[in-house]
Amino acid sequence: MPRESFEIGPVRVRAGRRQSLALPITRLVTGADVDLPVRVVHGREEGPTIWLDAAIHGDEAVGVEVVRQVLAGLDPKTLRGTIVAVPIVNVLGFMTGSRYLPDRRDLNRSFPGSPRGSLAGRIAHLFMTEVVQRCTVGIDLHTGSDRRTNLPQIRADLEDPGTRALAEAFAAPAMLHARLRDGSLRYAARERGAKVLLYEAGEAWRMDPWAVQAGVVGVQRVLAALGMTDPVEEEPPPPSAVSWRSGWVRARGTGMLHLEATLGQRVEKGERLGGLFDSFGKRVRLVHADRAGIVVGRTEAPLVSSGDAVVHIAEVEDQPPA
The missing domain is CATH 3.40.630.10 (Zn peptidases)
Known part of the structure; x- marks a missing residue:
């Protein structure tokens, strides 16, 4: 039918x-x-x-x-x-x-x-x-x-x-x-x-x-x-990194932002992610990772103020938190 x-x-x-x-x-x-x-x-x-x-x-x-x-x-x-x-x-x-x-x-x-x-x-x-x-x-x-x-x-x-x-x-x-x-x-x-x-x-x-x-x-x-189509790839893709917690690193000062962290980068707690500079190029503050994980988001704004979200880090774990 x-x-x-x-x-x-x-x-x-x-x-x-x-x-x-x-x-x-x-x-x-x-x-x-x-x-x-x-x-x-x-x-x-x-x-x-x-x-x-x-x-x-x-x-x-x-x-x-x-x-x-x-x-x-x-x-x-x-x-x-x-x-x-x-x-x-x-x-x-x-x-x-x-x-x-x-x-x-x-x-x-x-x-x-x-x-x-x-x-x-x-x-x-x-x-x-x-x-x-x-x-x-x-x-x-x-x-x-x-x-x-x-x-x-x-x-x-x-x-x-x-x-x-x-x-x-x-x-x-x-x-x-x-x-x-x-x-x-x-x-x-x-x-x-x-x-x-x-x-x-x-x-x-x-x-x-x-x-x-x-x-x-x-x-x-x-x-x-879902069985709706045939697979488009011959080999299975690599598995996703799994995260149960994530958070944004926030600027601790105001200035022109120069980010070194890239999307997908694995970082350790305390690792340098970039820096803030004044209009004459003097460094005002460094930006450090507040946790270990993978960079899943970042700001593209050239100027940030104290408290602005700068880098989004997802903690990578195998099991959900207790």
Whole structure:
């Protein structure tokens, strides 16, 4: 028997087909409609239904390209299962390069949303009802926030065996156990029974090729692990470094920052990471690691003030803390 069509919004996608659609969000004062762009790849064969999303924060472009490349490599005639892709969730923020919505709300603190709430709440509700409730697994693609760049990494609930297995399949350089935040997509989706991986890589409003490539290959590995596609690699990738704790080293003075620490670098407690200098080149303060671990994030700001986050270090452990 042929597989049933996949229904979403006003359309039905036949098995073995792909289709784009637009879910209405709001109307601008100009009269132009703002829609949520969705692309469905409905495989000919049975399998899981998962979603891919990017640009929940409107200044994060890496994930949009990851989604594009992943979809370009899929054939609905051989895909086992269904993929619902939303490459730009925060459409209004993305158009202006803003992390937030026009009312300054953070969309990733507005889930599960409400059909009668704020603009952020309405977008969140639309995403939950039309996308998340149809899926069992989601991959949420992000980058570092303003003037920060991140090593490719997965953040997830590593205490859940099923979620951890997916994180291991993604095989990013690092995977971090991340607590769930109320209002986040990951929290709201988990409450509805979905397993979610949050991918972080690169810098906001940049198209870092290495971050895109790691994201594309990682998503392809997850699809293969779920049995939706055939593996794309002949040899298994190296395992991710596992971290149960992480923290930012903060500047202990104000000055021009010269960082020596690089993403992915292993550091020891007390190791020199860089220095702060005044405008004449006099060194004001050195920056040292406050823990041993791997550098998973760093600021790209040339000027920092006392207390600013400078280097993100993830402690690498084999077992969760007692």
